[in-house]
Each structure stands twice: as structure tokens, then as C-alpha cells.
Amino acid sequence: MAGRAAVPEVIWSRPERTGRGPRPAYTRADIAAAAVRIADAEGLDAVTMRRVAAELGCGTMSLYNYVPRKEDLYELMMDAASGEHELWEPSGDWRADLIRVAHQTRALMHRHTWLPRLMSPVYGFSPNALRYLEHCLACLDPFEAPYGTKMELIAMVNGVVTTYVGNEIATVERTRSLPWSQEQENAVRIAYLGRQVASGAYPRLAASFAEDAGPIDLEGVFERALARVLDGFA
Amino acid sequence: MAGRAAVPEVIWSRPERTGRGPRPAYTRADIAAAAVRIADAEGLDAVTMRRVAAELGCGTMSLYNYVPRKEDLYELMMDAASGEHELWEPSGDWRADLIRVAHQTRALMHRHTWLPRLMSPVYGFSPNALRYLEHCLACLDPFEAPYGTKMELIAMVNGVVTTYVGNEIATVERTRSLPWSQEQENAVRIAYLGRQVASGAYPRLAASFAEDAGPIDLEGVFERALARVLDGFA
DNA sequence: AGCGCACTACGTACGCTGTACGTAACTAGG
DNA sequence: CCTAGTTACGTACAGCGTACGTAGTGCGCT
Numbered sequence: 001m002a003g004r005a006a007v008p009e010v011i012w013s014r015p016e017r018t019g020r021g022p023r024p025a026y027t028r029a030d031i032a033a034a035a036v037r038i039a040d041a042e043g044l045d046a047v048t049m050r051r052v053a054a055e056l057g058c059g060t061m062s063l064y065n066y067v068p069r070k071e072d073l074y075e076l077m078m079d080a081a082s083g084e085h086e087l088w089e090p091s092g093d094w095r096a097d098l099i100r101v102a103h104q105t106r107a108l109m110h111r112h113t114w115l116p117r118l119m120s121p122v123y124g125f126s127p128n129a130l131r132y133l134e135h136c137l138a139c140l141d142p143f144e145a146p147y148g149t150k151m152e153l154i155a156m157v158n159g160v161v162t163t164y165v166g167n168e169i170a171t172v173e174r175t176r177s178l179p180w181s182q183e184q185e186n187a188v189r190i191a192y193l194g195r196q197v198a199s200g201a202y203p204r205l206a207a208s209f210a211e212d213a214g215p216i217d218l219e220g221v222f223e224r225a226l227a228r229v230l231d232g233f234a
Numbered sequence: 235m236a237g238r239a240a241v242p243e244v245i246w247s248r249p250e251r252t253g254r255g256p257r258p259a260y261t262r263a264d265i266a267a268a269a270v271r272i273a274d275a276e277g278l279d280a281v282t283m284r285r286v287a288a289e290l291g292c293g294t295m296s297l298y299n300y301v302p303r304k305e306d307l308y309e310l311m312m313d314a315a316s317g318e319h320e321l322w323e324p325s326g327d328w329r330a331d332l333i334r335v336a337h338q339t340r341a342l343m344h345r346h347t348w349l350p351r352l353m354s355p356v357y358g359f360s361p362n363a364l365r366y367l368e369h370c371l372a373c374l375d376p377f378e379a380p381y382g383t384k385m386e387l388i389a390m391v392n393g394v395v396t397t398y399v400g401n402e403i404a405t406v407e408r409t410r411s412l413p414w415s416q417e418q419e420n421a422v423r424i425a426y427l428g429r430q431v432a433s434g435a436y437p438r439l440a441a442s443f444a445e446d447a448g449p450i451d452l453e454g455v456f457e458r459a460l461a462r463v464l465d466g467f468a
Numbered sequence: 469a470g471c472g473c474a475c476t477a478c479g480t481a482c483g484c485t486g487t488a489c490g491t492a493a494c495t496a497g498g
Numbered sequence: 499c500c501t502a503g504t505t506a507c508g509t510a511c512a513g514c515g516t517a518c519g520t521a522g523t524g525c526g527c528t
Contacts, residue, residue, distance in 0.1 A: 013426045021504025047479045049486065059507040070486065121401050125427055137236055137438035147442035156459055167355050192247045193359055202364055203369035208381035212378035224389055228466030255475025256523045283515065293478040303516065
């Protein structure tokens with residue numbers, strides 16, 4: 001009887017090492033790093049139990065000693081990513097600090113493009129996630145409001161950043177493993193969209209397309225969205 | 235040579251029926267309805283090609299005549315859901331209209347809890363999605379701004395609604411197919427979180443927990459988030 | 469009218485996934 | 499020292515998306 005748990009477990013609540021038995025060959029950090037390396041290089045879908053085990057150099061099922069379910073592997077990845085947040089001494093200007101946080105998160109997501117897809121409140125309890133949250137709260141010390149409001153503000157900023165960067169990435173990333181290029185896909189979609197719009201059924205949409213346009217400034221869109229969210233709280 | 239496409243295709247750009255050959259047994263609407271029925275009743279993960287085919291009463295591979303890839307099945311589902319949006323004559327008060335849109339979207343997502351998970355700009359080109367977008371633009375006719383700004387506003391509102399309702403649902407939905415209950419899972423997580431917070435490493439987080447709390451008013455959180463976003467644009 | 473071809477239908481099969489289970493080796497605590 | 503709890507990992511299974519081949523069907527063209 002190997003005693004596999006029939007009760008929910010947060011991976012962080014079980015000790016990494018109990019003392020009994022042979023010394024484990026890898027640490028959680030090793031495993032997280034391997035998974036992150038794969039996801040960065042080959043996309044999130046390449047992160048399989050077999051692939052991660054191979055990357056570590058052990059048998060597939062050995063991984064299950066460290067990580068009871070695949071979801072927990074994701075949790076390790078998210079924690080490792082959270083750990084990359086640089087934390088600083090708050091400046092006293094909470095608005096500026098929060099903008100800095102958002103930009104850092106955006107950069108982090110561009111470095112690890114699988115992050116938006118995994119982002120979920122479920123992973124908000126890992127050690128590094130808590131540290132990050134505490135840091136956000138520290139930045140908000142000068143913001144006079146109950147903690148409930150501060151939490152709502154942080155959630156809103158994180159949500160908007162995730163949504164926007166997720167969209168930035170999705171349109172680029174989607175065709176990674178497909179047999180055609182990004183440009184081909186876009187061309188087909190735009191051609192179709194043009195046909196629909198030209199049908200006259202969507203006059204305002206047509207007007208919107210006619211309006212200049214020019215290349216979309218992703219950075220600008222992000223910046224404006226962020227500013228509006230912060231304005232909404234002031 | 236069955237001529238399977240080696241070039242990207244939006245499913246909407248190929249005709250539902252060409253005229254040649256036997257009359258297809260099902261319409262796209264039939265297929266979408268079957269998939270939606272399954273997803274509503276058993277969750278999105280139960281929507282497999284085999285399961286949908288069985289629901290329709292045909293062989294698995296027959297489905298591929300209608301839907302070249304599983305992703306296109308999702309696209310049909312999203313379009314069917316978009317079609318449930320009720321469209322009305324804009325009132326002239328764009329803020330009120332947008333709030334009404336947001337509430338309707340929220341209700342839609344609570345009716346089809348798989349919606350937030352599938353929400354992606356990729357599915358923004360379906361007929362019903364375009365109709366919905368046109369309606370949002372119509373609501374914004376009284377809002378004096380270039381179309382680019384209107385689009386950013388709509389994207390922001392949709393993004394916030396998706397994020398918030400997604401979170402509302404995720405915490406409830408996650409344990410659907412797990413061997414333990416929602417309450418058990420929450421208890422374990424909260425116990426763990428309490429232990430972490432009590433360690434003293436996260437003073438502000440601890441203060442936040444201490445601060446009254448009371449049961450969280452999800453409706454209120456949603457309402458406030460929405461109001462703040464709209465304020466940010468005014 | 470009738471030929472031919474594009475289309476529908478669908479069974480079989482392949483490679484991949486997460487992971488349950490059993491076994492052998494190992495080591496710290498009583 | 500013994501033994502119970504670990505680690506390590508090979509094998510196996512159910513389920514996934516879907517490539518491919520074949521048989522049957524009926525529209526469009528000659």
C-alpha cells in the first residue's frame with residue numbers, strides 16, 4: 001500500500017523531503033526548471049510527463065513521486081515564473097509602482113509565452129505568488145483604501161495584463177506547430193473578414209475598417225488600457 | 235484524392251453545402267447544439283469527437299466531413315453561444331447599454347460555464363460574433379471617439395467580464411470531476427493559506443485576512459469592476 | 469439518359485496522452 | 499538490526515485526435 005492520497009492536497013503543503021527512504025534525485029526547482037525550459041522552447045503542449053522526465057533523465061513514472069498530478073507540474077511552473085518577478089522598495093507613488101509591476105509582468109509573459117494560458121486563481125497560493133501579492137500590497141501602502149479594495153485593484157491590473165498580453169501572444173503563437181505560416185493564416189482570415197464586411201451587413205464594422213488603421217501599436221494599446229484601469233480607481 | 239486542404243481555412247469561408255453528393259445528414263447548427271448540450275451537462279472536457287458523434291448518432295469519422303479539426307468544433311460552439319446574445323435598439327445612453335451588454339454576457343457565461351475557457355480573439359470572426367460586435371458599436375454611436383477607441387473599450391469590457399466570470403466559475407467548477415467536494419478542497423487550501431499567513435512572512439496579506447471579510451459578494455465585485463472600467467474611459 | 473466525379477459515411481489503425489499498479493532497491497527511525 | 503516508508507521505474511490501459519482507405523450516393527454535364 002503506497003498510500004496515495006484520496007483527499008485533496010496542495011503540493012506546497014506536503015514537505016519536499018520526509019527523511020525516510022533514499023535521497024530524491026531531483027528537487028522541485030529542478031523539475032520546474034526542466035518544464036519551463038521545454039515550454040519556452042517548444043510550447044506548453046510539449047510539456048508532457050514523459051517529455052519532462054526525459055529532460056530530467058529519469059523514467060516517466062518516477063516523476064509521479066514528486067508531482068502527484070500533471071496539474072501540480074503546472075503549479076511548479078507557475079511558481080518558478082512568479083519567482084522571476086523583481087521586487088523593489090516601494091517608491092511611495094502607488095500608481096507608478098503598479099505600472100512598473102504591470103510592465104514587468106508583461107515582460108515576464110513575453111519571456112514565457114505559456115504564462116497567460118496557465119494564469120488562474122488556482123495557482124495563486126504558491127510561495128512566490130504570495131510573495132508577489134505581498135509586494136503589490138506594499139506598493140499600495142500609500143493608497144488609502146480598505147484591503148478589499150486594494151485586492152480588487154490588484155486583481156484588475158493582473159487580469160487586464162493577462163488578457164492583453166494573452167491576446168498579443170495568441171495571434172502570434174497559434175500557428176507555431178501548424179503547417180502554414182502566420183502570414184498565410186492572417187491573409188485568409190482578413191480576406192474572409194473583408195468579404196463579410198463588404199456585404200454591408202455590418203456598417204459600423206466597415207467604417208471601423210475604413211478608418212485609417214495603420215499598423216497596430218500593441219505597446220500603446222497596452223499602455224492606454226492600463227492607464228484607464230488605474231484612472232477608474234482614482 | 236479527397237482533396238483535404240493543405241492551406242489554412244476558416245470554417246465560415248467554406249460553404250455548408252456544395253450541392254454535389256448525398257445530402258448531409260446534419261447541419262452545422264445540429265452539430266453545434268449537440269456539442270453545447272454535452273459541454274453544458276458534462277463539462278468542456280467531455281466534448282470529444284467521439285462523444286459528439288455519438289450524441290448526433292453517427293460514426294466518429296463522419297464528423298470530420300463537417301468539421302475538419304476539433305478547433306473548428308469549438309468555433310461552432312462559440313458561434314452558437316454568441317447567437318444567444320439578445321440585441322436591442324440602443325437607448326442613446328452608451329454607458330447604460332454597455333453595462334446591459336456586460337450583464338447579459340455574464341448571464342450567458344453562467345449558462346454555459348465553458349465559455350470563458352474558450353474565449354479567444356481567434357473566435358471573433360464567426361457570423362454571430364460579428365453581429366454582436368456590430369451591436370456593441372451601435373451602442374457606442376453616442377460615444378464621441380474614433381472607432382479605434384471604441385474597439386478598445388469593447389475589448390476591455392469583454393476582457394474584464396471574461397476574466398471575472400471565469401474566476402467566479404473556475405473556483406466552483408474545478409472540482410466537478412474530482413473525487414472530493416468543493417468544500418473539502420477549499421478547506422485544505424484555506425488551512426494551508428492560513429498557516430503561511432500566520433508565519434509572519436506576509437504582514438499585509440495577514441492584515442487583509444484579518445480585515446472583517448464576511449462572505450464575498452461576487453455580484454458586487456463584478457459591478458464595481460465594470461463601473462471602474464467605464465469610468466476610466468470617461 | 470446516363471456517365472463520372474465530388475461528396476457523404478464510417479471502420480480500422482496509429483501515435484500520443486495521463487496515470488494505475490506492481491516490483492525491486494534503499495535508508496532512516498524504533 | 500529490523501522494518502516501514504520511500505524512491506525508482508517498467509508495463510499496461512483507456513481514451514484522445516485524426517490519417518487513410520473503401521463503399522455508396524446523387525448532382526451536373528454531356
